[in-house]
Amino acid sequence: MESTNRNVVVASTQGGRLQDGISRHLSQWNGLQMAVQNQWGGRDSHQKSLQLAADIFSWFSESKAPLCVEDLENLLHESMLLSFNTEIEDGSIEQVAEELMIMHEDCQQGNH
Numbered sequence: 001m002e003s004t005n006r007n008v009v010v011a012s013t014q015g016g017r018l019q020d021g022i023s024r025h026l027s028q029w030n031g032l033q034m035a036v037q038n039q040w041g042g043r044d045s046h047q048k049s050l051q052l053a054a055d056i057f058s059w060f061s062e063s064k065a066p067l068c069v070e071d072l073e074n075l076l077h078e079s080m081l082l083s084f085n086t087e088i089e090d091g092s093i094e095q096v097a098e099e100l101m102i103m104h105e106d107c108q109q110g111n112h
Helices: 002-027 030-037 045-062 069-084 092-108
Strands: none
Touching (some): 002 045, 002 092, 030 069, 030 092, 045 069
16 A cells, blocks of 8 residues: 555656646747737737646646657647647747657656
């Protein structure tokens, strides 16, 4: 029983680190921050950015299939287009997706 509780605490800690890392990466993404600051998604642009972070966390934690960076890129692209009416073509979506995938792998291995 103690081992099971310990595993839950470890998973919870890793999940918290992953959530923090996702938020940190998104807060440093110029394309998203410009969309939020200029309210390209309307008055609730900040809330939409928080929802994007939650959606990414859910994608990482609830996916049953193997995770693929292209799927994460699609999630980011679709969110920017639908939530912020913004087409990002500077390569940053691919960069952010790659960084998030690496961070997720690090969290799973306990390195983050």
